Amino acid sequence: QAGLFGRPTMEHNLETLHWVRDILEKGPSWFTDFGRHGRKGLRSFSVSGRVRQPGVKLAPAGITLQELIDEYCGGLPEGHELYGYLPGGASGGILPASMADIPLDFDTLQPHGCFIGSAAVMVLTKSAHHVDRAVDAARNLMRFFEDESCGQCTPCRAGTTKTRALIAGDRWDGALLAELSQVMRGASICGLGQAAPNPVDCVLRYFAHELEA
Secondary structure, three states, X not given: OOOHHHOOOOOOOHHHHHHHXXXXXXXXXXXXXXXXXXXXXXXXXEEEEOOXXXXXXXXXXXXXXXXXXXXXXXXXXXXOEEEEEEOOOOOOOOEEHHHOOOEOOOOOOHHHOOOOOOOEEEEEEEOOOOEOOHXXXXXXXXXXXXXXXXXXXXXXXXXXXXXXXXOOOOOOOHHHHHHHHHXXXXXXXXXXXXXXXXXXXXXXXXXXXXXXX
């Protein structure tokens, strides 16, 4: 109702605003002393999926997925092993368990086709009886993006619908999906359409073994 200059103000990054008072009162070094792997500060990670203790975890910036699970989430359920994870929510991409040692922070995940976003970490596992397949996650996410698209621009409106149809089967046309991804990223008006291809691109890059040849 009354924010900057006494005018109505929309605050997008509430986490940044949250730390302002503590940093002013305790000094910048207090905040920067937190962090791991060359990163500084604290982050709120919203961890869901197959961990013993899901929830919002206040942890050092730059912590890895494996460290986050082991130190803040009570580890994995008995009989489960890490299979993959979404580091940044629905549009942040999907990475395999072999890449669980990447620092979770800004600019650390982009080379791998992912991003931290809101730090909504989703953990996928496998056991003797079940595997949380990345293919299934990508299909679920694309249905979500299709439903959430406002429909204003064609690349997103038509692109999410077309992508959802293309990944419905067990055989994916990688070349066509890559072309569609490029169009959506380059021509969508907002971040939804630009990031919607991330889960699909990651499946093709890291989980191609889940697809029929």
